[in-house]
Amino acid sequence: MRYAVILAGGWGERLWPMSRRDRPKQLLAFVGTRTLVAETLERVAPAVTVERTVVMTSEAIRDRILPELPRVPSERVVGEPCGRNTAPAIALAAHVLFATDPDAVLAALPADHVIADTAAFRETLEIAFGAAESERALVTLGIKPTRPETEYGYIRAGEPTASRGVFHAASFEEKPDHARAKAFLDDGGYYWNSGMFIWRADRFLEDVGTHLPEVARALDGVTALPGEEGFGDQVARFYERVPSVSVDYGIMEKADDVLVVPAEFGWDDVGAWSALSRVWETDARGNAVVGPVVAVDSDDCVLYSEGETVAVLGLSGIVVARTPAGTLVCPAERARDVRLIVEELKKRGIVEDR
Amino acid sequence: MRYAVILAGGWGERLWPMSRRDRPKQLLAFVGTRTLVAETLERVAPAVTVERTVVMTSEAIRDRILPELPRVPSERVVGEPCGRNTAPAIALAAHVLFATDPDAVLAALPADHVIADTAAFRETLEIAFGAAESERALVTLGIKPTRPETEYGYIRAGEPTASRGVFHAASFEEKPDHARAKAFLDDGGYYWNSGMFIWRADRFLEDVGTHLPEVARALDGVTALPGEEGFGDQVARFYERVPSVSVDYGIMEKADDVLVVPAEFGWDDVGAWSALSRVWETDARGNAVVGPVVAVDSDDCVLYSEGETVAVLGLSGIVVARTPAGTLVCPAERARDVRLIVEELKKRGIVEDR
Numbered sequence: 001m002r003y004a005v006i007l008a009g010g011w012g013e014r015l016w017p018m019s020r021r022d023r024p025k026q027l028l029a030f031v032g033t034r035t036l037v038a039e040t041l042e043r044v045a046p047a048v049t050v051e052r053t054v055v056m057t058s059e060a061i062r063d064r065i066l067p068e069l070p071r072v073p074s075e076r077v078v079g080e081p082c083g084r085n086t087a088p089a090i091a092l093a094a095h096v097l098f099a100t101d102p103d104a105v106l107a108a109l110p111a112d113h114v115i116a117d118t119a120a121f122r123e124t125l126e127i128a129f130g131a132a133e134s135e136r137a138l139v140t141l142g143i144k145p146t147r148p149e150t151e152y153g154y155i156r157a158g159e160p161t162a163s164r165g166v167f168h169a170a171s172f173e174e175k176p177d178h179a180r181a182k183a184f185l186d187d188g189g190y191y192w193n194s195g196m197f198i199w200r201a202d203r204f205l206e207d208v209g210t211h212l213p214e215v216a217r218a219l220d221g222v223t224a225l226p227g228e229e230g231f232g233d234q235v236a237r238f239y240e241r242v243p244s245v246s247v248d249y250g251i252m253e254k255a256d257d258v259l260v261v262p263a264e265f266g267w268d269d270v271g272a273w274s275a276l277s278r279v280w281e282t283d284a285r286g287n288a289v290v291g292p293v294v295a296v297d298s299d300d301c302v303l304y305s306e307g308e309t310v311a312v313l314g315l316s317g318i319v320v321a322r323t324p325a326g327t328l329v330c331p332a333e334r335a336r337d338v339r340l341i342v343e344e345l346k347k348r349g350i351v352e353d354r
Numbered sequence: 355m356r357y358a359v360i361l362a363g364g365w366g367e368r369l370w371p372m373s374r375r376d377r378p379k380q381l382l383a384f385v386g387t388r389t390l391v392a393e394t395l396e397r398v399a400p401a402v403t404v405e406r407t408v409v410m411t412s413e414a415i416r417d418r419i420l421p422e423l424p425r426v427p428s429e430r431v432v433g434e435p436c437g438r439n440t441a442p443a444i445a446l447a448a449h450v451l452f453a454t455d456p457d458a459v460l461a462a463l464p465a466d467h468v469i470a471d472t473a474a475f476r477e478t479l480e481i482a483f484g485a486a487e488s489e490r491a492l493v494t495l496g497i498k499p500t501r502p503e504t505e506y507g508y509i510r511a512g513e514p515t516a517s518r519g520v521f522h523a524a525s526f527e528e529k530p531d532h533a534r535a536k537a538f539l540d541d542g543g544y545y546w547n548s549g550m551f552i553w554r555a556d557r558f559l560e561d562v563g564t565h566l567p568e569v570a571r572a573l574d575g576v577t578a579l580p581g582e583e584g585f586g587d588q589v590a591r592f593y594e595r596v597p598s599v600s601v602d603y604g605i606m607e608k609a610d611d612v613l614v615v616p617a618e619f620g621w622d623d624v625g626a627w628s629a630l631s632r633v634w635e636t637d638a639r640g641n642a643v644v645g646p647v648v649a650v651d652s653d654d655c656v657l658y659s660e661g662e663t664v665a666v667l668g669l670s671g672i673v674v675a676r677t678p679a680g681t682l683v684c685p686a687e688r689a690r691d692v693r694l695i696v697e698e699l700k701k702r703g704i705v706e707d708r
Contacts, residue, residue: 017665294698297688309371309680309704311695314688318672320681326663327676329683334668340650341665348648350663 002129003104003201004048005093008037008057008065008111009083014272014338016345017325018304021352024061025270026111027068030290031279037111038068043118044109047125054097054226055111056080056089075227081239087250088215088242090197091208092235095219096226098201105132106204108197108247114279116266124165124263128198131166131259138207138252139198140169142191142260143267148181151271151336153193153248155260169258172248191262193248195269204251211254218242272335273319273328276302302332326350355455356483358402359447361549362391362411362419362465363437368626368692370699371679372658375706378415379624380465381422384644385633391465392422397472398463401479408450408580409465410434410443429581435593441604442569442596444551445562446589449573450580452555459486460558462551462601468633470620478519478617482552485520485613492561492606493552494523496545496614497621502535505625505690507547507602509614523612526602545616547602549623558605565608572596626689627673627682630656656686680704 012025019025026037034042041053050071057065059079066074080089090108097104107125115121124141132139142155158170172193176184184190209216218241224231252258268279277300280288287295291305296313303310304321312320319335321328326345328338345351366379373379380391388396395407404425411419413433420428434443444462451458461479469475478495486493496509512524526547530538538544563570572595578585606612622633631654634642641649645659650667657664658675666674673689675682680699682692699705 017663292704294695294702294704296691296694296698305681308678309699311371311680311682311699313682313684313691313695315683315685318683320683322676322681324662326665327659327674327681328665328667329669329672329674330667331669334651337650337667341648341667344648344650345663345665350646350648 001052001101001104002048003097003101003106004041004044004053005090005097005106005108006037006040006044006053006055006111007086007089007108007195008040008055009080009089010058010112011061012112013342014336015270016338016342016351017323017328018306018321020325021060022064024112027061027064030276031114031270035068036114037065039115040109040111040113041069041072043115043121044107044125046122047129048107054078054093054106056093057111058083073227075231078226078235081236084239084242084244086195086247087208087212087245088218088239090247091205091212091215091219092222092238094201094204094208095222098205099225102202104201105129106199106201110195110269112270113194113196114266114268114270118265120263120265124261124265125198127163127165128261131161131163131261132198132200132203134163135161135166135257135259136200136203137257137259138203138255139166139259139261140252141194141196141198141263142169143194144262144264145181145185145190145192148178148185149192150175150178150181152269154181154184154190155193157189157191157260157262161259165261167260167262169252169260172253191260192267194263194267195248197247197252207251207255212243212245212250215242215245215250272338273302273321273330274332274335276304277332300332355406355458356402357451357455357458357460357555358395358398358407359444359451359460359462360391360394360398360407360409360465361440361443361462362394362409363434363443364412364466365415366466367696368690369624370692370696370705371677371682372660372675374679375414376418378466381415381418384630385468385624389422390468391419393469394463394465394467395423395426397469397475398461398479400476401483402461408432408447408460410447411465412437427581429585432580432589435590438593438596438598440549440601441562441566441599442572442593444601445559445566445569445573446576446592448555448558448562449576452559453579456556458555459483460553460555464549464623466624467548467550468620468622468624472619474617474619478615478619479552481517481519482615485515485517485615486552486554486557488517489515489520489611489613490554490557491611491613492558492609493520493613493615494606495548495550495552495617496523497548498616498618499539499544499546502532502539503546504529504532504535506623508535508538508544509547511543511545511614511616515613519615521614521616523614526607545614546621548617548621549602551601551606561605561609566597566599566604569596569599569604626692627656627675627684628686628689630658631686654686
């Protein structure tokens with residue numbers, strides 16, 4: 001059977017001060033009217049009934065996320081005591097699903113991405129599920145690049161498989177510099193690593209055993225199922241034991257039989273403030289404006305305010321974001337480095353460090 | 355006798371959102387611990403006893419300004435129903451002083467300037483009072499320029515007078531472009547028009563009669579003295595009748611016998627946010643920082659916050675100012691144009707337009 005594993009941990013540090021630990025990115029509705037996590041669930045719903053969804057989130061926001069997912073059985077919303085990146089979270093979900101369904105196939109989907117074309121997403125997901133089932137492979141969605149982005153990893157597509165629209169992944173490429181990103185774009189055979197994965201639980205757990213033996217050993221300690229006595233304690237111990245590692249680095253770059261399904265469905269991970277000028281509408285001067293903002297003689301800015309007036313004059317390519325948590329100002333081209341600010345805020349105790 | 359006329363109208367629009375209509379610049383203590391208006395009074399106190407001070411302010415903030423000037427008789431704090439620039443305000447004060455003292459000599463002093471060297475100011479003021487009395491001239495203080503400022507008018511000093519340190523004013527020069535400002539600076543004989551004037555009330559009122567007859571006629575309607583019945587109504591009618599005109603444009607540029615006293619006492623009119631990097635201390639990277647601010651990779655900024663965290667990254671020469679009234683972001687070199695923002699805020703009803 002098919003399952004969805006929604007990855008809703010983390011808090012989107014680079015979107016501070018809109019996103020923050022107690023109001024993380026996946027709980028914001030900054031595109032459309034529903035929160036990103038609710039959109040993620042809705043998007044996958046036709047392929048996987050809501051009852052067969054597992055949500056991996058942080059314990060700190062679990063109570064906040066439950067109302068956004070009213071039809072997901074609450075025991076299937078698992079609160080992580082601490083963030084350990086994607087590999088342990090997906091492994092734990094796969095472990096739990098496999099325990100009741102040895103034929104479980106799952107789609108691991110980040111809860112904080114924006115996807116404009118839901119129908120195209122669903123078609124792509126169907127192809128990916130099919131490939132994961134028929135080829136028993138690790139399948140990833142590769143986004144057809146639309147710009148020479150240097151902030152994403154790339155996947156080079158190799159030979160086609162027997163399944164329509166599915167290719168062997170020839171290589172994983174780390175974040176390139178601009179020239180290399182440009183070459184990837186011109187080549188046409190490179191895709192953005194979207195962080196969306198589809199595979200059989202048993203196949204993935206084999207790879208965890210091979211490539212992440214510490215994680216596999218920690219999984220042995222999880223014998224209860226969600227909702228059963230002891231599950232919470234076992235999860236807590238699991239997170240104490242596992243290293244922090246991404247599934248890309250920990251598994252995908254090392255595994256055999258990785259397949260990529262090229263995808264075009266208006267995807268954006270909204271990974272930084274600069275992305276908002278893509279997902280929000282812009283005015284005639286290229287400014288993406290949300291909230292009570294006055295912009296004079298300004299171009300190509302991202303201007304966001306909750307409540308109070310933000311007024312800018314003579315700016316070009318600057319992000320200004322003001323919320324009750326604070327005000328951020330930086331050039332759009334430095335938006336990826338907002339983490340430096342968050343680090344400093346943590347040092348000063350202004351942002352909680354956990 | 356000598357009198358002080360403190361000009362405390364206006365609200366310092368270009369320092370929005372620190373300064374605003376209900377918390378104008380002269381009521382801020384952004385340098386030192388006392389408000390600028392209290393500092394202005396204290397600075398002139400040895401030359402002119404507090405009882406012989408007249409304060410011209412706006413009716414809207416009169417109640418707010420009184421506690422800052424506890425020893426000034428409250429009837430001598432005159433609330434203007436609307437702003438009409440400096441000429442009507444000084445004319446009304448001169449008219450009132452002349453009515454009880456035909457030999458009144460007054461120093462008209464803006465309440466929102468910063469002066470670092472009080473002793474030097476007092477010495478200069480003494481020279482100016484002496485010249486106004488002995489020469490019966492219109493005397494202005496000319497600030498020795500320290501940079502090729504394009505935002506001030508300049509006064510060219512001509513022949514020296516018989517009084518030590520006092521020169522005839524050869525010409526008034528409008529705000530120059532940068533090249534001309536540079537030439538003025540290099541020449542050494544040009545001074546910034548400080549907006550500080552010293553003259554006999556009768557002499558000034560003669561010039562008002564000659565150059566601003568509408569103002570002179572409106573003065574005829576003011577027959578009561580401060581504190582007497584009818585004074586408030588007469589003042590209101592006066593302001594209804596007079597045009598808005600500066601004393602520089604309306605009188606100084608047209609009058610004969612204008613004298614200038616060159617002055618060096620650490621003067622700054624703090625006319626825009628960019629000035630704060632001169633009057634506030636700056637850090638090793640040239641940032642003037644006041645309040646809870648985190649600056650990463652940033653240089654030569656003015657960063658101001660009341661209460662909430664302001665975090666900036668990768669900025670150079672940018673003003674960021676956040677108060678409960680709003681947030682301003684602009685390049686320091688555009689700070690003079692903050693009025694454009696205030697105009698827009700007035701149009702939108704966010705800032706009161708009166």
